[in-house]
Amino acid sequence: MDTPNRSREKLQSTVSPWLTYIAYILGFWIILPLYFGRLVVKGKENIPKNGSVIVTPTHRSRWDALIIPYAVGRVTSGRDLHFMVSSSEMKGFQGWCIRRLGGFPINSKQLIGGGLDYSVEILKKEKMLVIFPEGGIFRGSQIRTLKRGTAHIVLGVKSEKPNNIVKVLPISIQYSQFFPSWWTKVIVNIGLPMDINIYDFQNTKNDSERLTYELESHLRRLHTRNNIFEELNCT
Numbered sequence: 001m002d003t004p005n006r007s008r009e010k011l012q013s014t015v016s017p018w019l020t021y022i023a024y025i026l027g028f029w030i031i032l033p034l035y036f037g038r039l040v041v042k043g044k045e046n047i048p049k050n051g052s053v054i055v056t057p058t059h060r061s062r063w064d065a066l067i068i069p070y071a072v073g074r075v076t077s078g079r080d081l082h083f084m085v086s087s088s089e090m091k092g093f094q095g096w097c098i099r100r101l102g103g104f105p106i107n108s109k110q111l112i113g114g115g116l117d118y119s120v121e122i123l124k125k126e127k128m129l130v131i132f133p134e135g136g137i138f139r140g141s142q143i144r145t146l147k148r149g150t151a152h153i154v155l156g157v158k159s160e161k162p163n164n165i166v167k168v169l170p171i172s173i174q175y176s177q178f179f180p181s182w183w184t185k186v187i188v189n190i191g192l193p194m195d196i197n198i199y200d201f202q203n204t205k206n207d208s209e210r211l212t213y214e215l216e217s218h219l220r221r222l223h224t225r226n227n228i229f230e231e232l233n234c235t
Contacts, residue, residue, distance in 0.1 A: 011118040015080040016100040023101055024075055027066050037176075037183035041071045043190030048167050049077065052123040052157065053193070056150055056215060057171040058223055059132040060139060061180050064173055068130055071171070071188045082122050083130045084115055116149070120156040123166055129153070133215060139178045143223055146216045151208040158201045167193040170215060172222035189222045 032039055057068055065083070073081050085098055087105040095105075106115040122129050135147040154166050169190065176185040194214060199207045 011104045011114060012099065013082045013102055013104040013118070013122065014100055015082075015102050019097065019100050020074065020080070020102075023097075024069070024073070027070060028075060032066060032070060035182060035184075036180075037185050039067070039070070039186045039188075041076075041188045041190065043192075044071075044076055046190045046192050047072050047077045047169065048193055049079075050126065052126045052164055052166045053079075053128045054123070054150055054153065054166060054168045055081065055128060055130040055171060056133045056168060056219070057130070058143065058173050058219060059134050059137050060173060060175055060178075061137065063175075063180055063186075064132070064137075067173055067186065067188060068171070071190065072128075072169070077128075079128050081128050081130050084119065084132075116152055116156060119153045120160060123153065123157045124161050124164060126164070133212075133219075141174075141223070143216060143220045146212050146219075148208050148212050150215060151211040154196060154211060155201060155204055155208060162201075166196060168196060168211075168215060169193050170218040170222060172219060174223065191218050191222050194218060 055068065055072060057064060069081055070076075073079070081102050083098075083101075083103040084106045085103040087107045089095070090098060090103070090105040104115070104118060119129055119131070131150055131153070133146040133150050134144045135149075138144050150168065154168065157164055157166050171191065172187075172189040174187045174189075180186075194211075196211065199211060201207055
């Protein structure tokens, strides 16, 4: 059986300078502009410029994996992102690329022993980690009940490095169509980083529940604007 240390050794999230450069060029200037009718990012000023950050977007499409780097990644914030990626997506050439663009494989059934531990290590180094707190892709306008992975990671960092301030950044991604096709409009709303200093981190279960509830509330407020695309058409 693998020990926690061995699990951490098996997971690696690297950022290749040359591959990242190519990916950003393709994404920023070719793929996203040609596919989407309009892509607007609001709240860029809320992105932390340093320190440990957990980026927590809503998840409505596979396109989210390209839109998040566009919204908060290197070109916008000057910072590289690290992603949790389903182990089923890490095969072949695609997996080779993902591993060099900040991604690392996650088996949801073994999150506690592997992915969570490695996520804690990333944040202890004051990097940015992306996790979709809903746990999967959900079509529609409603925020689903969040998984507690984000809270567990925050608590893990605080238990190992108490003075490390982890910022949780809620983000809403909304598409004008449930199944994005050519010329779909996209709006990304970046909220204010959550203040986790209100938690005393003495009662793990209660803190986990409260943090998850607060994050869900933040995402709901960002995500529920009735006339958001009508506003976009007028600007």
